Amino acid sequence: MSSPIVSLRGLCRSFEQGGMRIDVLRGVDLDIMPGEIVALLGPSGSGKSTMLQAVGLLEGGFEGSIHIAGEAAENLASDGRTRVRREHLGFVYQFHHLLPDFNATENVVMPQMVAGTPEAEAIARAESLLTSLGLGHRLTHRPSQLSGGEQQRVAVARALANRPTLVLADEPTGNLDEATSDAVLGQFLELVRGEGSAALVATHNERLAARMDRVVRLHDGVLE
């Protein structure tokens, strides 16, 4: 039996707000198996983004343990976190954060070049990912020349470019209309499944969550 790609135990996070302490995460336990796509549901303010930031090793201030691909990650120094992110993680956000002066292909090539992939290989991978997302006719368009759904699909291709074992997605279709959101999420799930990556996808949307392998719900700082 394989080991989890993510294992969280007793994850806690509090914030100070106006002199008051709020306990957002109060002991979250979660295992995600390789290739498993997990929907993270919860109302606004329940701590979904905070949880993704913990798993993405993007913020400190957490208590509890975070194992990524078997490695204890919670106490790693900044260079160790960067290495784990680069080796294992891909990110998709609600707003695409594409580089405005680079075209679709270049946006997907960039993280591969940073990871040391030879340019020709990186371009071939970018074009293949973009084409499988239905963007074969948009390879040289810049973000401003693309629709919202197209921009989000480029962001999906970028997240998968370095073959992450885990994709972290925070409301990946949250700024799209319903029909576009359904289409982009369908393509996202198909691509993630095809690549064999696992994913943790934060969403408010029960209908979209039902299309994933498993749903977990954040309520009162713990997973129900």
Ligand SMILES: Nc1ncnc2c1ncn2[C@@H]1O[C@H](COP(=O)(O)OP(=O)(O)OP(=O)(O)O)[C@@H](O)[C@H]1O
């Ligand atoms: N840096 C911070 N400083 C203070 N409070 C914070 C900080 N980050 C998050 N919070 C608080 O933590 C709580 C959880 O926020 P979080 O963004 O994780 O929720 P969410 O479930 O992702 O919400 P949404 O669905 O609206 O994006 C909120 O009450 C928020 O105000």
